[in-house]
Amino acid sequence: MRLTETEVLTMDPTDAGAPLLSDRVQISGNVVPMTLTTGGKLRWPDRCLSIAKDVLGFTVECSRIKINAVIESGPGICCPSNVGAPMRKTFTFEPLSEDSLRLWNQRLQSVIDSLGRPKRLLVLLNPYGGSRSAPKVFSDDVKPLLDDANIHYTLQETKYRLHAKEVAHSLDLMGYDGVLCVSGDGILVEVVNGLLEREDWSSAIKMPLGVIPAGTSNGMAKSLLDSVGESCTAFNATLAIIRGHKRSLDVATVLQGQKKYFSVLMLAWGMTRCFPGLIADIDIESEKYRWMGSARMDFYAIQRIFCLRKYHGCIKFVAAPGFENFGEPNELGGEIDELNSNWVMQDGYCGPTFDMKGFNRKIEGPFVSIWLHNVPWGGEDVLAAPDAKFSDGYLDLIVMKDCPKISLATLMGEMNKGGHVRSPHVLYLKVKAFALEPGPRADDPNKEGIIDVDGEVLARGKGTYKCDQKTLMTYDKLHIKVDQGLATVFSPIN
Structure with a gap:
């Protein structure tokens, strides 16, 4: 059953973007209106989620759709004045027909794809850096979020100094949408040097790089997260990578002779x-x-x-x-x-x-x-x-x-x-x-x-x-x- 024009307009007069899909769905046994807008908002009577900021991904299980999201802890999450630690949460709804299920699947995926998020990542993890916490950081904070976002990844632990540089130097650029460094700053620096020492360096250095704070010195992760007022945590750093927003970074060349x-x-x-x-x-x-x-x-x-x-x-x-x-x-x-x-x-x-x-x-x-x-x-x-x-x-x-x-x-x-x-x-x-x-x-x-x-x-x-x-x-x-x-x-x- 589709909403009437009146129902669509009165449901959220302040929502950005026109309705991309409006429908009635079942949530917790109740049939309620739900709208996905061209502005990337998913809204129903109890909640409003931003696809770009709140939604990690979704899965279709039988006749139900599960939305994997990150929300602020505490009540009133739609209120911008609320401040709380981010937490993972799953929202489940059930379209009322197979056609509706198929349409929701297509439209949700279309909106997520339009955000330019990474789908395939190479994860380089330094198990020896700092207090050797990187493996636990990955399993506790990073992996659950990547799984929620349906991101395919290849995990590779570095075995020795400059191993990450070697990996970057021989990396198949077509196989990944980014490189994720779970360590302090050292692995990131090795990757940059490896990419710039390739014959195809001009295209290789365009590979987006992400850094998860898991070492002694986490200056890059701290700088990136602090620039938007977020705390330097592996959780927040992983969210930034999943969301796919990118920025340019200056690179300094140090020269001495050859x-x-x-x-x-x-x-x-x-x-x-x-x-x-x-x-x-x-x-x-x-x-x-x-x-x-x-x-x-x-x-x-x-x-x-x-x-x-x-x-x-x-x-x-x-x-x-x-x-x-x-x-x-x-x-x-x-x-x-x-x-x-x-x-x-x-x-x-x-x-x-x-x-x-x-x-x-x-x-x-x-x-x-x-x-x-x-x-x-x-x-x-x-x-x-x-x-x-x-x-x-x-x-x-x-x-x-x-x-x-x-x-x-x-x-x-x-x-x-x-x-x-x-x-x-x-x-x-x-x-x-x-x-x-x-x-x-x-x-x-x-x-x-x-x-x-x-x-x-x-x-x-x-x-x-x-x-x-x-x-x-x-x-x-x-x-x-x-x-x-x-x-x-x-x-x-x-």
């Missing part, structure tokens, strides 16, 4: 975790306390404050509009021009062209820390670069040359809300390109520092923690430039 590395998060030199100088040291040297989880970095940061290190060196940069007065004028020489002229063509993306004449500003050391950030959050509790944007074509540069120990301890307390960038001891600006010339420690010329990119050691200087281990680059001059919006990530929606 070696390159692609970064999507940050570069740090010095004290990692509370500040880059501090930041790289703390992030890497605290590995000995890895059993403490993310608390290891705070614990070691306190130790480092009382034994504060400074590093000689120099940074040069191309400032973003509005930041041209930071630093001092740089006398341009020809030594950096060799960066492009000596480049040997190889498979994969070589990185953006460097116009070294633009490096017209510089800051001389000694430095306590240098931090270069692509996204706002360096971890779930470190709002390192509060003004950073995902695809503005710039990196946020945070510089600290000197700071009293007491003030530094105060700054650490400001990191969780970004207040440190307002300190008189901190320079905060945006740059398009950046050159780092790292030097030795100010108190001991026989000891150098650590350069950390996206949580991994890019270079170790002499006298550093595990300095005998091989790294991709040497503790020497390197250059960084941004490609605006080169990668694509699944992103939550408001």
Whole structure:
């Protein structure tokens, strides 16, 4: 039985979109009106669901249709003023005829398909990262939602460092609609590097990437979810991927001679975790306390404050509009021009062209820390670069040359809300390109520092923690430039 025109119009005069399908269905033994609108609303007397935001998927079982949804806990879910934790819920209704059942099936699927959601995902899971919680996170939070959304997925656990990079490098692009990384930030970075080192990198890097927070550092997931005011949970991150909304992400290329590395998060030199100088040291040297989880970095940061290190060196940069007065004028020489002229063509993306004449500003050391950030959050509790944007074509540069120990301890307390960038001891600006010339420690010329990119050691200087281990680059001059919006990530929606 179909609704009359009057019934359709009076059922929801404020609903967006014209009725796509109006019918009477049976819910809990009662026959009630139900409407699916062109605006993607599914409404009956007791409930209104947004297909885009609330509905994960549906199944047809005999004569019934089960709607798998996510709603806010608590009463009054249609009221926008209600705030509650999201929870899974199933709604079941029964059309009154086979023709009606078939029509509901077709129309619901048509609306969901129009949203551009992923149907096939490659799930890369790091079982060893952080507190080794990724397998449980996947089984408890991720898998149930993917199943509710009828998403087919291939689960692959990484077995060793750079395994995810190898997988991405040989991935069949036609077989998946996206890659889902269940880990900290490390697997995401490996995937980006693997995609950009392919011969078909220009099409490979368009593969949408999703990240589920399940590691020690979850800066990308935190940045994406916080951008719409959502908490950094595996549940919320999975919802963002299922809904299929995407956004562009800047990618920075780090070059040193013939070696390159692609970064999507940050570069740090010095004290990692509370500040880059501090930041790289703390992030890497605290590995000995890895059993403490993310608390290891705070614990070691306190130790480092009382034994504060400074590093000689120099940074040069191309400032973003509005930041041209930071630093001092740089006398341009020809030594950096060799960066492009000596480049040997190889498979994969070589990185953006460097116009070294633009490096017209510089800051001389000694430095306590240098931090270069692509996204706002360096971890779930470190709002390192509060003004950073995902695809503005710039990196946020945070510089600290000197700071009293007491003030530094105060700054650490400001990191969780970004207040440190307002300190008189901190320079905060945006740059398009950046050159780092790292030097030795100010108190001991026989000891150098650590350069950390996206949580991994890019270079170790002499006298550093595990300095005998091989790294991709040497503790020497390197250059960084941004490609605006080169990668694509699944992103939550408001």
